[in-house]
Amino acid sequence: MDRRWRVPVMAAVVLAVAAACTPAPAKQKVADPGTEVSGTVEFWHFFTDREAAAIDSVVADFKASHPKINVVVKSGQDDSKMTQAIGAGQGPDVGLSYSTDIVGKFCASNAWLDLGPYLSRDKVSLDGFPATVRQYTEYKGKRCSMPVLADAYGLYYNKKMFADAGITAPPKTLDELADDAKKLTKRKADGTIQVAGFLPEWGFYENSPSHLGPAVAGKWLNDDGSSAIGRDPNWQTLLKWQKSLVDWYGYAKLESFRAALGDEYSDANAFQKGQVAINIDGEYRIAFAKDQAKDLDFGVAPIPTASPDLYGSGYVTGNVIGISRNAKNPEAAWELIKYLTTDTAAIVKLANSLKNIPSTKDALASKDLQLDPEFKTFIDIFNNPKSSTTPPSSSGPAYQETFQNFCLEWQAGKVPDLDAGMKNIDKQINSLLQLGG
Amino acid sequence: MSRVRHGLTVASFMAPAGIGIAVFFVYPLISAVYFSFTKFDLLTPPEWVGLRNYRHVFEDPYLHKAAWNTLWLVLVLVPARMLGGLGSALLLASLRRAKGLFRTIFYLPALAPPVAATLAFVYLLKPGVGPVNHFLGALGIPGPLWFNSAAWAKPSLVLLGLWGVGDVMILYLAALLDVPTEHLEAAQLDGANAWQRFRHVTLPAISPVVLFTAVIGVITTLQYFTQAAVAASVASNQATVGEGVSSGFGYPEGATFTYPLWLYQVGFRYNAFGYANALGVILFVAAFSVTLILLRRSRTMEAAA
Numbered sequence: 001m002d003r004r005w006r007v008p009v010m011a012a013v014v015l016a017v018a019a020a021c022t023p024a025p026a027k028q029k030v031a032d033p034g035t036e037v038s039g040t041v042e043f044w045h046f047f048t049d050r051e052a053a054a055i056d057s058v059v060a061d062f063k064a065s066h067p068k069i070n071v072v073v074k075s076g077q078d079d080s081k082m083t084q085a086i087g088a089g090q091g092p093d094v095g096l097s098y099s100t101d102i103v104g105k106f107c108a109s110n111a112w113l114d115l116g117p118y119l120s121r122d123k124v125s126l127d128g129f130p131a132t133v134r135q136y137t138e139y140k141g142k143r144c145s146m147p148v149l150a151d152a153y154g155l156y157y158n159k160k161m162f163a164d165a166g167i168t169a170p171p172k173t174l175d176e177l178a179d180d181a182k183k184l185t186k187r188k189a190d191g192t193i194q195v196a197g198f199l200p201e202w203g204f205y206e207n208s209p210s211h212l213g214p215a216v217a218g219k220w221l222n223d224d225g226s227s228a229i230g231r232d233p234n235w236q237t238l239l240k241w242q243k244s245l246v247d248w249y250g251y252a253k254l255e256s257f258r259a260a261l262g263d264e265y266s267d268a269n270a271f272q273k274g275q276v277a278i279n280i281d282g283e284y285r286i287a288f289a290k291d292q293a294k295d296l297d298f299g300v301a302p303i304p305t306a307s308p309d310l311y312g313s314g315y316v317t318g319n320v321i322g323i324s325r326n327a328k329n330p331e332a333a334w335e336l337i338k339y340l341t342t343d344t345a346a347i348v349k350l351a352n353s354l355k356n357i358p359s360t361k362d363a364l365a366s367k368d369l370q371l372d373p374e375f376k377t378f379i380d381i382f383n384n385p386k387s388s389t390t391p392p393s394s395s396g397p398a399y400q401e402t403f404q405n406f407c408l409e410w411q412a413g414k415v416p417d418l419d420a421g422m423k424n425i426d427k428q429i430n431s432l433l434q435l436g437g
Numbered sequence: 438m439s440r441v442r443h444g445l446t447v448a449s450f451m452a453p454a455g456i457g458i459a460v461f462f463v464y465p466l467i468s469a470v471y472f473s474f475t476k477f478d479l480l481t482p483p484e485w486v487g488l489r490n491y492r493h494v495f496e497d498p499y500l501h502k503a504a505w506n507t508l509w510l511v512l513v514l515v516p517a518r519m520l521g522g523l524g525s526a527l528l529l530a531s532l533r534r535a536k537g538l539f540r541t542i543f544y545l546p547a548l549a550p551p552v553a554a555t556l557a558f559v560y561l562l563k564p565g566v567g568p569v570n571h572f573l574g575a576l577g578i579p580g581p582l583w584f585n586s587a588a589w590a591k592p593s594l595v596l597l598g599l600w601g602v603g604d605v606m607i608l609y610l611a612a613l614l615d616v617p618t619e620h621l622e623a624a625q626l627d628g629a630n631a632w633q634r635f636r637h638v639t640l641p642a643i644s645p646v647v648l649f650t651a652v653i654g655v656i657t658t659l660q661y662f663t664q665a666a667v668a669a670s671v672a673s674n675q676a677t678v679g680e681g682v683s684s685g686f687g688y689p690e691g692a693t694f695t696y697p698l699w700l701y702q703v704g705f706r707y708n709a710f711g712y713a714n715a716l717g718v719i720l721f722v723a724a725f726s727v728t729l730i731l732l733r734r735s736r737t738m739e740a741a742a
Contacts, residue, residue, distance in 0.1 A: 110480070255585060259565065436709030
């Protein structure tokens, strides 16, 4: 071959191989009703240790009731690994993710199979799932995932500190939250913070626009998937309220105070240690607090809201499960998913072990559900019709994290013009959605 | 015939390395260039978008912030580690007693895995509870917020890099021990002082190692990821969230947000693998260019010497 052509020809060959090695969607077939299902299912999930044992226990029950199906469980698998495995044609039959952020991507790209045909064939009604749960498990009308337990976010408060400060009930509005936070805050002689009534910084533990968005009914995305954040005045209400409280403390003082606090999921959690009197967290904190801070006397309540009609609602999310498009045994995979997501006894057993909220109405009403007294508050938040979630997007959490980054700059006083900044946010998010969506 | 046979023999000896380079370097590199002109999510066939990914580079504020942080680290961390490594090596080379003990002590931190080393370092420097600020406080010096301060976070990463400077130090030490003693003695007899001996005898003798550490330092720092990601997660009190990648990258205020972190984020979190590949190609070109410049500068300096 002529030397001049060697490099271009080699490059062309490599490009052809690269293009050929990229995935293409396969056609989906569903067996006829009544077909006997058997074989092995590979099941990946993200849990580890105690929580992985809970999954194993429920899978053992499944195997006992489905003796012809064997399940190979692989714990500690994260979403990145699952994405790469599916892209490479080596995905598991069943994948369980901790994040609803993957639903848009996996539905849009067919990484997870459309479960609609299975649901219709087996006459599984979606009416058994709360509306918000149905929302975060489908994308643009395509149901490629099912819910496995859920989380709801609420307000935790230290009862002793409330009593000492003469506060008789948890705050219901954002203004009351700010007032209580100020009353509960203790400062040292030099003005530095000793105890924060409420640590309002974005990025601290669970304080994120996602978790506080329902407090102002903040809108994330338009129907066409583009960003609605910049034009929704409710977000500005939340940002201005938060900044006013940050300024009351002093940003530098808050940063200094936060720097010495312990890790969120360790026993040095600031709320559990009494360094913060009010905190935002999920229902799972009840189990952590009772385990790690046995003397802590705490109460729970819905997150305070900007207007009274929103009170009682909150942020809801959960684990999602689906069948990889390169599943070797999709029928058996569906049997496992159907069991984990619709069998009341299985859901209740998992909820009792993991201390998460059951994701079906029947399981929520089950008498076998072992409820801590505080847990009822989270179930009410979960059932509230105004509770909401972050909508699935084909670009995953790009819109949430871009906005969160903006909020971090805002609280640090680096955004001189909020209106202009919010409009710019839409532009940035829409660019990212275009690149990845 | 014998020429063909000879050619085949040579090719068979070269084949293992050649296949490795083709499969693990040439193929990924050309693929990355191809994917950088596409919209790609790992899961569906790529869609050709021309130069769109490269055009977005100019309007991406997070990329600009990340590129600045990485450039800062290249400009500060690389020289700091080179000087730190050279300084410790000079110190160790001049020791007369307990050489082995001190070499081991100086080298040990470099053996710590980056995640463990970063975790330990952040806890040592943690304001309020870490021993470093307690010690400074006892001396009447108010310690800074280190990894929790936008101004101090990058210098703290430099300190972490200096603490683990053993990998660079060992190269300098080997080179210093190779400097011919007769040259140094001759220079001393000619009346050269310590600085002159170092500048005109030692430095030219170890210049290949200086060049090597500079090139490797720049390439490694352009890919700076682990320490920045771990330090931000731990300092923001979210080390044990355990749900995959932390959204706390860059804490505080984006001070530790490096170019590779953004590349990872847009690819694996936002599914923009085409754009992530474009960022990868730019990083490769940058590393390649800096290496070429350093090599040329070095040749010019050698010629001048």
